[in-house]
Amino acid sequence: MDNFTYVRATSVTNALQAIGDGSGHGNGNGHHGRFLAGGTTLVDLMRLDVLHANRLVDITSIRELQTVSTTGTTELVFGALAKMSDVAADPTLLRAYPALAESLQQAASEQLRNMATLGGNLLQRTRCEYFRGTSYPCNKRSPGSGCAALAGLNRGHAIFGGSDSCIATYPGDFAVALAAFDAQVDAVSPRGARTIPLLDLHRLPGDTPHLDTVLEPDELIVRIRVPVTPLGRASTYHKVRDRESYAFATVSSAVAILVDGGLVRDARIALGGVATKPWRAPAAERSLVGQPLTWETAYRAGTLAFDDATPRTASRFKMSLDPKSLAQALMIAKERSER
Ligand SMILES: Cc1cc2nc3c(=O)[nH]c(=O)nc-3n(C[C@H](O)[C@H](O)[C@H](O)COP(=O)(O)OP(=O)(O)OC[C@H]3O[C@@H](n4cnc5c(N)ncnc54)[C@H](O)[C@@H]3O)c2cc1C
Ligand code: SF4
Numbered sequence: 092m093d094n095f096t097y098v099r100a101t102s103v104t105n106a107l108q109a110i111g112d113g114s115g116h117g118n119g120n121g122h123h124g125r126f127l128a129g130g131t132t133l134v135d136l137m138r139l140d141v142l143h144a145n146r147l148v149d150i151t152s153i154r155e156l157q158t159v160s161t162t163g164t165t166e167l168v169f170g171a172l173a174k175m176s177d178v179a180a181d182p183t184l185l186r187a188y189p190a191l192a193e194s195l196q197q198a199a200s201e202q203l204r205n206m207a208t209l210g211g212n213l214l215q216r217t218r219c220e221y222f223r224g225t226s227y228p229c230n231k232r233s234p235g236s237g238c239a240a241l242a243g244l245n246r247g248h249a250i251f252g253g254s255d256s257c258i259a260t261y262p263g264d265f266a267v268a269l270a271a272f273d274a275q276v277d278a279v280s281p282r283g284a285r286t287i288p289l290l291d292l293h294r295l296p297g298d299t300p301h302l303d304t305v306l307e308p309d310e311l312i313v314r315i316r317v318p319v320t321p322l323g324r325a326s327t328y329h330k331v332r333d334r335e336s337y338a339f340a341t342v343s344s345a346v347a348i349l350v351d352g353g354l355v356r357d358a359r360i361a362l363g364g365v366a367t368k369p370w371r372a373p374a375a376e377r378s379l380v381g382q383p384l385t386w387e388t389a390y391r392a393g394t395l396a397f398d399d400a401t402p403r404t405a406s407r408f409k410m411s412l413d414p415k416s417l418a419q420a421l422m423i424a425k426e427r428s429e430r
Contacts, residue, residue, distance in 0.1 A: 092137055093122065099149045103156070103311065107281050109148045110309045123308045126150050128172060128211040131203050136216060140225050141232055156210070156313060161187075167317040171210030175265070179204060189427070190326035190345045191317070194268035197330045200337050210312040213266050213276070213292065214304065217259035218339055220244065230256045231300040241403075247341065250400040250409055252367035257300030258403070260364060261293055262339045267363035268328050270371055271345040274317045280310040289315070293368035322347040322357055325428035329420035330363075331412065340364030342413045344420040348384065350428040355379045355388075360396060360417065365409060372396035375417070384425045386418065393417035 100106035110124040124146040127133055136142035150156060156172040161183040169178060178184065179195035199207065221227040221239040228237035238257055240248055248258040266289060274289040292304050306312070326347035332338040343363035349356045358379040360372040375396035382388045393414030402410055 095144045096146045128208040129206040131207045132215045169315045171312040173209045175207045176204040188323035190268045190328045193328035194264040198264040218262045219259040234301045245403045246405040249367045250402045254296045257296035261368045266369045268345040270361040270369035271359040272317045277313045278310045325424045327423040331416045344417045346420045348424045389418035389421035
């Protein structure tokens with residue numbers, strides 16, 4: 092590992108000063124200052140020689156980043172340092188927004204969820220094996236070196252949002268659930284504060300796949316906000332994976348519906364495990380509105396959601412698995428709308 096300095100920040104101001112001091116802002120994997128939260132992604136990738144840092148600014152003592160409020164009348168608020176395990180067990184969330192709680196319950200392991208924070212969770216890096224293995228060409232890890240996955244093992248790679256430079260999937264679960272609820276992310280840097288819609292936080296790879304998000308290296312996520320909506324109650328996060336626990340999604344769907352008089356009045360569908368960033372499926376959402384929710388309408392929405400996917404040879408199996416999995420998620424949400 093590289094040598095780095097370690098600073099423990101006690102306030103947001105303090106953290107921004109410290110990160111500024113250490114930055115020589117390079118590319119997404121370059122040697123600059125980095126914020127350290129639970130460390131379950133950052134330390135892992137530094138040990139693998141994939142991520143580099145000349146300074147770690149430990150933000151875990153900053154109290155103002157730890158606030159969680161799920162009972163407000165206009166929005167839910169999750170401080171960036173809220174622990175995955177605490178939010179997954181929040182009783183209000185479990186009742187009123189099960190998709191959000193379930194996306195966290197089904198992520199990683201109990202031990203990891205006890206350490207890991209929501210801010211860090213949004214910013215986790217891809218699990219593409221070639222990204223994590225430094226002997227392979229990988230444009231995300233080493234810009235311009237090529238992409239070993241394009242002609243290599245790409246069973247788990249993206250069928251939406253890929254480019255000739257990178258087809259790595261975004262691996263997180265929580266961001267997918269947040270995408271279904273039009274969440275927003277508040278961030279602050281030495282240049283001021285800004286709010287970023289969750290769906291705009293992650294970038295498509297294009298020809299700069301080393302840049303995962305629109306955040307600058309010295310920009311700190313302060314909180315995540317979710318507008319209160321009646322769609323929360325009839326929602327679910329449905330995750331299909333190679334084994335039942337401790338695995339990333341092969342495909343996941345965050346769905347939320349509002350049913351009135353036997354007809355769907357509003358629907359939200361976000362997909363995970365299949366795209367280079369959290370992915371919404373607007374055509375599938377529209378197909379449900381004004382319809383009764385039956386297996387047939389749910390499956391049609393599932394088919395529409397994957398209509399314009401571009402699978403590779405090894406990821407072609409997703410085209411039959413994924414519509415079915417989305418339809419199953421919609422049927423779970425329907426059951427919840429009837430309670
Ligand atoms: C074996 C294993 C299995 C896993 N399985 C899953 C899974 O199934 N689903 C899933 O969703 N996740 C999974 N994860 C990922 C895990 O959830 C993330 O590693 C974790 O959420 C990251 O949070 P952290 O607090 O540890 O972040 P850190 O490792 O501390 O930080 C991650 C990145 O975010 C930056 N950062 C952290 N906080 C902030 C902030 N407030 N502002 C700006 N930048 C910040 C850091 O600089 C770093 O670049 C798994 C991880 C492992 C190791
Ligand atoms: S898919 Fe992306 S992360 Fe994986 S090898 Fe190609 S460039 Fe690297």
